[in-house]
Amino acid sequence: MTTKTSAIKYKKIASGTEGMMVRCSLWLGDDHLLAVRSSGYIENYARFYMKDIGGLVWLRTSNWLITNVIFVLLILLLIMIGASTYDGTMNAVDIFLTIIGIPLLIAFFWNLFKGPTCSCQIITPLGPVNIPAANRVNTVKSLLKKLRPLIQQHQGSMPRSELLNRYDALYNNNASLTGENRMP
Amino acid sequence: VELFPAILKPIGQGRLGENLASDSESSCYYHPNKRAATFCSACGRFLCSLCEIQLGGKCLCPTCLENGRQSESLQELVTQRTLHDSVALSFAALPLLVWPITMITAPVALYLSITGWKKPRSLVRRNRIRLLFAMLIALAQIATWVAVVVAIVAEK
Numbered sequence: 001m002t003t004k005t006s007a008i009k010y011k012k013i014a015s016g017t018e019g020m021m022v023r024c025s026l027w028l029g030d031d032h033l034l035a036v037r038s039s040g041y042i043e044n045y046a047r048f049y050m051k052d053i054g055g056l057v058w059l060r061t062s063n064w065l066i067t068n069v070i071f072v073l074l075i076l077l078l079i080m081i082g083a084s085t086y087d088g089t090m091n092a093v094d095i096f097l098t099i100i101g102i103p104l105l106i107a108f109f110w111n112l113f114k115g116p117t118c119s120c121q122i123i124t125p126l127g128p129v130n131i132p133a134a135n136r137v138n139t140v141k142s143l144l145k146k147l148r149p150l151i152q153q154h155q156g157s158m159p160r161s162e163l164l165n166r167y168d169a170l171y172n173n174n175a176s177l178t179g180e181n182r183m184p
Numbered sequence: 185v186e187l188f189p190a191i192l193k194p195i196g197q198g199r200l201g202e203n204l205a206s207d208s209e210s211s212c213y214y215h216p217n218k219r220a221a222t223f224c225s226a227c228g229r230f231l232c233s234l235c236e237i238q239l240g241g242k243c244l245c246p247t248c249l250e251n252g253r254q255s256e257s258l259q260e261l262v263t264q265r266t267l268h269d270s271v272a273l274s275f276a277a278l279p280l281l282v283w284p285i286t287m288i289t290a291p292v293a294l295y296l297s298i299t300g301w302k303k304p305r306s307l308v309r310r311n312r313i314r315l316l317f318a319m320l321i322a323l324a325q326i327a328t329w330v331a332v333v334v335a336i337v338a339e340k
Contacts (some may be wrong), residue, residue, distance in 0.1 A: 008259055008260075008261060008307070011306065012308070012313055025308070027308050036308055040270055041266065041267050041270050041274075042265070043261065043265045043306055043307070043308075044264055045262060045264065045265075045307060046263075047260070051189055052190055053188055054187065054188055054190045054191035054193075055185060055186055055187040055188055055190075055191050056185070056186045057185050057186075058185075107250050123187075123191060125190070125193065135287070141185045144186055145207075147291065151188050151190075155188055155189045155190050156189060162185075163187055163188075163189060163191070164187070165186065166192055167192060172194060
């Protein structure tokens with residue numbers, strides 16, 4: 001004998017990629033977040049319950065800057081080649097460069113618009129877990145905006161200063177028990 | 185960094201369940217010497233604190249939990265799903281690039297679409313539109329091949 005639970009309705013709140021092939025997304029359920037990693041034919045799921053989420057850590061990465069620099073260099077290169085072959089009329093080379101250049105320009109502006117990249121982790125009772133779906137600072141900020149009230153509903157609220165003091169006290173207590181040095 | 189109060193919470197310790205104080209008390213189905221604290225929402229068996237498992241707002245016994253995991257009827261325990269609709273659509277659409285092999289792949293795609301109709305789908309993508317497309321593409325390919333074969337036979 002077993003029980004059948006009703007289907008949980010999820011709402012998509014973030015999406016991104018891991019590498020080139022794996023699509024990652026983050027979905028909001030009633031009382032948990034569902035992280036989905038999809039290779040196209042198989043989906044893997046991880047659940048983070050609101051009552052267990054200890055925090056969110058994000059660190060800006062240089063991917064955004066590097067990608068933008070590469071785009072700018074490529075566009076400049078195309079412009080230079082175009083300028084050197086331009087003879088007053090649009091020739092075959094100019095048309096070819098335009099066909100390549102326009103998607104590059106669109107990709108550059110799209111990347112610029114999406115904002116800086118970051119790596120994000122959710123702190124769970126078992127340790128931090130990477131969330132590749134939240135790979136932009138803007139995504140993390142909007143994610144936090146949505147999560148704060150839900151987590152508060154499940155965990156209650158505590159002023160940041162008090163939370164930090166208690167965390168510090170807890171950490172120092174554990175460190176003194178294990179003989180570890182205090183984290184800088 | 186954004187911290188929440190759960191960061192202060194230690195990892196939950198399991199409860200062992202209390203021993204029976206007298207024979208008149210209800211005992212756990214799995215541990216006859218432990219006092220029943222609750223009952224399973226699925227099978228109704230009495231459970232001690234050690235055996236009760238809270239999941240999705242329900243209290244389950246280990247047997248029902250395992251049955252639910254194996255049959256995938258407990259959505260909260262699903263950690264992986266095969267996307268049968270994507271497999272069927274790939275079988276229907278990709279071989280069009282090397283069209284002669286559609287003679288073999290079209291019936292396979294149709295078979296996958298039909299068998300995939302009842303299979304568990306993605307937890308987050310709920311519709312069957314891909315299966316429907318796969319079925320239509322496969323049927324169109326089969327119809328084309330049948331028409332070609334009929335035309336060849338009629339010509340002879």
